[in-house]
Amino acid sequence: MSLKHKLLRKKPIPVLHGGEVRSSLKKQLGAMDLIVLGVGSIVGTGIFVLTGVTAATHAGPGLILSFILAGIVCVFCALCYAEFASTVPVSGSAYTYSYSTFGEGAAWILGWDLILEYGFASALVASSWSGYIQGILSGFGIHLPKAISSAFNPAAGTYIDIPAILIALTIAWIISRGAKESTRLNTFMVYLKVSVVLLFIVVGAFFVKPDNWTPFMPFGFEGVVTGAAIAFLAYVGFDVIATAAEEVKQPQKNLPIGIIGSLVIVSILYVAVTAVLTGLVPYNLLNVKDPVAFALLYIQQDWMSYFISLGAVAGLTTVLMGVMYGQSRLLYSLGRDGLLPKKMSSVDPKTQSPKFSTWVTGIAVALFSGLVPLGHLADLTSIGTLFAFISVSLGIIVLRKTHPDLKRTFRVPFVPWLPLIAAISCVYLLTTLQTITWIGFIIWLLIGVIIYAAYGYRNSRLGKNELGDAE
Structure with missing residues (x-):
């Protein structure tokens, strides 16, 4: 078998379709569990931080349109995910979908790309969680020693971020107890943060001054488009739902409901919060780290600031739980396919969850x-997500051509045009990223190529014909 043929070998669709893959994971999640997982994975720093900075520097009150535009692009991508998830209900999300459409080489690159996305996103959220919780503690007069309050930076007198380490290990322990157990806590935290967001919308609506919405687009429509590129990042997270495929009851039905349902709910929340926020405070004053809390102080509703901080902590906790859950299931899939050590796919017989990959x-x-200042690498999470979205969008077109008769319980409308629009939109957003982000991403991919050449290429179960004949 030539090198080219090995890199293009595909996991046969019949092995994947209908959940026919024998899975050791317990099927226990319903449609509502998936919607909660999606909302929990999406609503976090985007709504509590991104809204203010983007409004002040790019879009003004026109950020309302920015979120609508970004939401439309995400809906297009979500429809593609929904068709794949209902047709190929197997853990691994975009990695698994690429394996069945583009071949093993592309699937590994995308899987390695998703490790970057989920890994850095988790670390960044854990660091943000640490900052918020320390802010709450300081309100009660409790201050951690500076040396253990932030990542390694001797010049600033900090060496390790203990709260970030503790929350990451705590979430890993919760997830390792099984999907249903982690979903219960996630559900409680999601309801808490959504309640806080709704409280802000309802209370804030009484203080809105329509004059603050004028001018509506102070930076022009170009500013609105730039705002959409940034606002797009606030929607990242719905793809985590697809990683739960093998733990879902009736996946062909429930996965599309979970993906699209969570995205619709989040879109409504984002637009409503942005409308109220820019109606409360002149847009040029919103360039702060905590715009929602700042807006409440601006209208002298100090009593709500505590609830907002509590909602922010809950929001970051559920985002961290969702992203780490997705990462563990991705590692499980890569280990099961032989592209990473088999230990990654080991399942605890008691909890029926991939405990080893969860703890990794x-x-x-x-x-x-806990140790690495990651602020300047934040865009790496975005570039990984956009590449995954492009792959899934184009994969729908390919799968319709190569397997036109495959049973699909959910179908993307207007193929190939809608998937093409989704892919082109993501390509445009990629062009807005900085050069340093591209350099870091390329270096990461080169490391992945080396690992695949040294291990995955030789140990692939598909290459050993353990998954059936490759297409």
């Missing part, structure tokens, strides 16, 4: 968030 995820996130 937890320890890695704890180390990165």
Whole structure:
């Protein structure tokens, strides 16, 4: 078998379709569990931080349109995910979908890309969580020693971020107890943060001054488009739902409901919060780290600031739980396919969850968030996500051509045009990223190529014909 043929070998669709892959994971999640997982994975720093900075520097009150535009692009991508998830209900999300459409080489690159996305996103959220919780503690007069309050930076007198390490390991422990157990806590935290967001919308609506919405687009429509490129990042997270495929009851039905349902809910929340926020405070004053809390102080509703901080902590906790959950299931899939050590796919007989890959995820996130200042690498999470979205969007077109008769319980409308629009939109957003981000991403991919050449290429189960004949 030639090198080219090995890199293009595909996992046969019949092995994947209909959940026919024998899975050791327990099927226990319903549609509502998936919607909660999606909302929990999406609503976090985007709504509590991104809204203010983007409004002040790019879009003004026109950020309302920015979120609508970004939401439309995400809906297009979500429809593509929904068709794949209902047709190929197997853990691994975009990695698994690429394996069945583009071949093993592309699938590995995308899987390695998703490790970057989930890993850095988790570490960044853990660091942000640490900052918020320390802010709450300081309100009660409790201050951590500076040396253990932030990542390694001797010039600033900080050496390790203990709260970030503790939350990463705690979330890993919760996830390791099984999907249903982690979903219960996630559900409670999601309801808490959504309640806080709704409280802000309802209370804030009484103080809105329509004059603050004028001018509506102070930076022109170009500013609105730039705002959409940034606002797009606030929607990242719905793809985590697809990683739960093998733990879902009736996946062909429930996965599309979970993906699209969570995205619709989040879109409504984002637009409503942005409308109220820019109606409360002149847009040029919103360039702060905590715009929602700042807006409440601006209208002298100090009593709500505590609830907002509580909602922010809950929001970051559920985002961290969702992203680390996705990372552990991705590692499980890569290990099961032989592209990473088999130990990654081991399943605890009691909890029926991939405990080893969960703890690998937890320890890695704890180390990165506790020791490495990751602020300047934030865009790496975005570039990984956009590449995944492009792959899934184009994959729908390919799968319709190569397997036109495959049973699909959910179908993307207007193929190939809608998937093409989704892919082109993501390509445009990629062009807005900085050069340093591209350099870091390329270096990461080169490391992945080396690992695949040294291990995955030789140990692939598909290459050993353990998954059936490759297409």
